[in-house]
Structure formats: C-alpha cells, structure tokens
Amino acid sequence: MExxxxxxxxxNQQKEFLDKNDIIARELEVKAVRLLKTKMPLIITGVRxxxxxxxxxxxxxxxxxxxxxxxxVNFNDERLANFSTEDFQKILDYMQxxxxxxxSLILLDEIQETTEWEKWVDRIKDMHQLIITGSNSxxxxxxxxxxxxxxxxSIRLYPFSFKEYLKAKNVNITSWGLxxxxxxxxxxxLKNYLELGGFPKRVLTNERTVLVDLYxxxxxxxxxxxxxxxxxxxxxxxxxxxxxxxSKQISTRTLSEISKIKNLATIKKILDTLEGAFLIxxxxxxxxxxxxxxxxxKKVYCIDNGIITTNGFRxxxxxxxxxxxxxxxxxxxxxxxxYYYSDKNECDFVSKEGIKIxxxxxxxxxLNDNNKDREIKGxxxxxxxxxxxxxxxxxxxxxxxxxxxxxxxxxxxxxKWLLENSNHHH
Numbered sequence: 001m002e003x004x005x006x007x008x009x010x011x012n013q014q015k016e017f018l019d020k021n022d023i024i025a026r027e028l029e030v031k032a033v034r035l036l037k038t039k040m041p042l043i044i045t046g047v048r049x050x051x052x053x054x055x056x057x058x059x060x061x062x063x064x065x066x067x068x069x070x071x072x073v074n075f076n077d078e079r080l081a082n083f084s085t086e087d088f089q090k091i092l093d094y095m096q097x098x099x100x101x102x103x104s105l106i107l108l109d110e111i112q113e114t115t116e117w118e119k120w121v122d123r124i125k126d127m128h129q130l131i132i133t134g135s136n137s138x139x140x141x142x143x144x145x146x147x148x149x150x151x152x153x154s155i156r157l158y159p160f161s162f163k164e165y166l167k168a169k170n171v172n173i174t175s176w177g178l179x180x181x182x183x184x185x186x187x188x189x190l191k192n193y194l195e196l197g198g199f200p201k202r203v204l205t206n207e208r209t210v211l212v213d214l215y216x217x218x219x220x221x222x223x224x225x226x227x228x229x230x231x232x233x234x235x236x237x238x239x240x241x242x243x244x245x246x247s248k249q250i251s252t253r254t255l256s257e258i259s260k261i262k263n264l265a266t267i268k269k270i271l272d273t274l275e276g277a278f279l280i281x282x283x284x285x286x287x288x289x290x291x292x293x294x295x296x297x298k299k300v301y302c303i304d305n306g307i308i309t310t311n312g313f314r315x316x317x318x319x320x321x322x323x324x325x326x327x328x329x330x331x332x333x334x335x336x337x338x339y340y341y342s343d344k345n346e347c348d349f350v351s352k353e354g355i356k357i358x359x360x361x362x363x364x365x366x367l368n369d370n371n372k373d374r375e376i377k378g379x380x381x382x383x384x385x386x387x388x389x390x391x392x393x394x395x396x397x398x399x400x401x402x403x404x405x406x407x408x409x410x411x412x413x414x415x416k417w418l419l420e421n422s423n424h425h426h
Contacts, residue, residue: 160198197306286339345378
C-alpha cells in the first residue's frame with residue numbers, strides 16, 4: 001500500500017476508535033486487564049460482532065492510557081484490502097513519526113484478514129504490548145503456536161450474557177432478590193433473550209435484520225470462502241440442518257446424506273470450519289475411555305439463539321431446545337469443561353473439574369407429569385455414576401427441591417441460574 005494512504009487509514013481508525021461513545025461493560029474486562037499485566041501478547045477470539053472491539057475500548061479505559069499510548073488497527077476495513085506483508089513495517093514507522101512511546105499498546109483487530117502477520121507479531125512483542133483479536137480459532141491457535149517464541153495468553157468472548165443483556169437494556173438487577181416487579185421485568189426480558197439472543201448490535205438496535213446480515217457475513221467470509229463455490233449449496237444445507245437440530249445428536253453420515261457430499265472427510269472439514277468460526281459447537285458424550293469418547297455421537301449447539309430463530313426456526317415449538325442451547329453457551333462462557341452423559345437415559349450436561357465430574361445439569365422447559373419421570377431418571381443415573389450428592393434441573397420458571405433415591409435435586413428457574421452463578425467464573 002502507498003504509505004500516505006495507509007497513514008490516512010491508520011489516522012482515521014484511531015479517531016473512530018477513540019471516539020467517546022457509550023459502551024456496555026463486559027464481564028471479561030477484569031480478566032483481560034489482569035492478563036495484560038503479565039506483558040505477554042493477549043489473544044481475544046470470538047464469533048464476528050460479539051463485541052471484541054468494544055472490549056478493546058473498555059480495556060483501554062480501564063488501563064487509563066493516553067490516546068498517544070494506544071494504536072488500533074482494524075484489518076476488517078475495506079480500505080486495507082491491499083495491505084501486504086511489507087506494510088507491517090509502515091505501521092511501526094507511523095508510530096515512530098507520531099511519537100508513540102516504547103511499550104505502547106497495539107490492538108490488532110480481526111487479524112485473520114491478513115497474511116504472514118505472525119512473524120511481525122513475534123518481532124515486535126518485546127517492544128510493545130499486544131492484543132490480537134480474531135474470529136477464527138483455527139487460524140489463531142495453530143499458526144501462532146508455531147511462530148511465536150514464548151507464550152501467549154488467550155480469552156474467548158461470547159455475545160452478551162443475560163446479565164450483560166440486562167445491563168444493555170437498563171434493567172437494574174441489584175434488587176432482584178426481593179422485588180417482584182424487578183423479577184417480572186427480568187422474566188419478560190428473558191423471553192426476548194431466549195428468542196433473539198445476545199449479539200450486541202441486535203440487542204442495542206432491536207433490529208432483526210442485524211442477525212440476517214451477520215449470519216450471511218459469517219457464512220460467506222469465514223466458512224464458504226474456504227471451500228470454493230461448488231460447495232455453497234451443500235454447506236448451506238448442512239448448516240440449515242444443524243440449526244434446526246441444535247441440542248440433538250448428529251452424525252457425519254446423516255450430514256453426508258442430506259448434503260449429498262459422499263466424502264466423510266469433507267463433512268468433517270466443514271464441521272471443523274463451522275466450529276473454527278465459532279458459529280457452532282459440538283458436545284461429546286462423556287466416557288472414561290478417551291477412545292470411546294472420540295467415537296461417540298456428538299450433540300451440536302449454536303453460538304446464539306438469535307441465529308437459530310432468524311433461520312426459520314419456530315420459537316413457540318422449540319422452546320426446550322432453545323433453552324438448552326442458551327444454557328450450553330452460558331456454560332462455555334463460564335469456561336466449564338462439559339459433556340453429555342447417557343446410559344439408559346440421558347443427562348444434558350455434566351461438568352468436569354480436574355479429573356472429576358462435579359456437576360450434573362438437566363434442562364427442561366416445563367417439568368410436567370409427562371416428562372418428569374424421564375428427566376429425573378437421566379439426572380439420577382448421572383449422579384449415581386459420578387457419585388454426586390446434588391443435581392440440578394433448570395426450567396423456564398419452576399422452582400422446587402426434593403430428594404429422590406437419596407439424591408438431592410434442585411429445580412431452578414433459568415433466570416435465577418443465569419444471575420446467581422454468573423459470579424463463579426471470576
């Protein structure tokens with residue numbers, strides 16, 4: 001790129017970045033700032049538009065940096081389309097000419113849009129503090145590990161948690177323990193959150209089309225671009241199937257039949273790419289044998305309920321699946337290592353700390369005479385297997401606790417679970 005043109009883009013990006021607009025606080029900010037104090041490069045990954053750039057602003061404010069001690073470069077900018085490897089040096093020249101001190105903070109946003117950045121990052125990581133963001137996990141983990149000498153730290157950002165969502169909607173939750181009006185407010189917002197998810201722009205604008213554009217953007221830029229045009233229709237069919245079967249078991253064979261892609265290795269590569277872009281997640285069935293664990297069928301979940309419902313998935317008929325999907329994402333947000341467990345019956349989630357399974361969670365939108373027996377059996381089966389004293393059933397709005405087969409079972413409304421437990425991961 002011409003030096004002048006690059007400088008002008010950099011100058012404009014600083015102006016936009018340093019603009020004092022209102023930003024919603026994020027729970028991850030505290031952890032990010034703590035990690036930065038180690039002086040190692042920090043990598044922030046997450047699906048497109050989940051708020052990575054905003055998190056960068058929060059970090060800047062938290063550190064109390066002067067505008068001249070921070071440089072923001074966003075590679076997702078069409079003005080940088082011709083950016084090439086030589087241009088990295090020009091970024092340093094720009095900093096020198098504008099008298100940035102040593103140990104400034106450099107923010108490299110959506111870096112997967114460029115190539116050969118790893119060597120440059122490795123070269124400058126001792127001169128400046130670095131934060132790198134990207135919406136592709138494969139790219140960041142594999143390529144960094146091979147090039148960077150020394151360690152990097154990484155954190156994963158998700159769309160708004162329910163707590164963050166309530167903050168964005170100005171619902172004050174400090175008094176929810178006592179106040180029934182606040183509780184009703186929270187329940188109403190929960191219905192919205194359950195149906196439309198937590199993508200920041202969707203939440204703040206209330207525009208449904210935001211999700212349509214976002215989905216297209218992820219699909220075209222992070223997924224289809226890796227396969228060439230002839231697979232477009234097949235990949236879209238696979239995605240559509242996955243979204244309508246979220247929280248269910250899927251096999252590569254089924255996906256092969258639906259998409260008419262005979263080669264199972266290709267199917268696997270497509271699934272990997274979808275996971276790499278943080279659009280979907282797979283959940284493994286727990287087994288003491290690693291070998292069996294790998295062979296067991298996987299369940300599949302989506303990063304955000306809004307993406308599921310925007311793609312023609314009927315909210316009214318599938319509240320249970322959406323509830324389970326939302327709880328799955330929240331468990332990931334809390335950094336839990338989770339599996340599903342099944343024997344004669346099934347338990348939705350078991351979570352592992354160290355080498356032990358420590359929690360069992362069953363998700364049921366509405367516990368009633370038709371399903372109660374089955375849900376409890378699956379939970380108790382897991383509790384016996386892993387020798388747990390207490391198990392949890394998360395529902396939309398029921399609360400209860402009882403003992404069955406000498407096991408304590410707590411039934412918790414999901415809004416309480418979302419608000420109570422959100423302190424665990426600090």
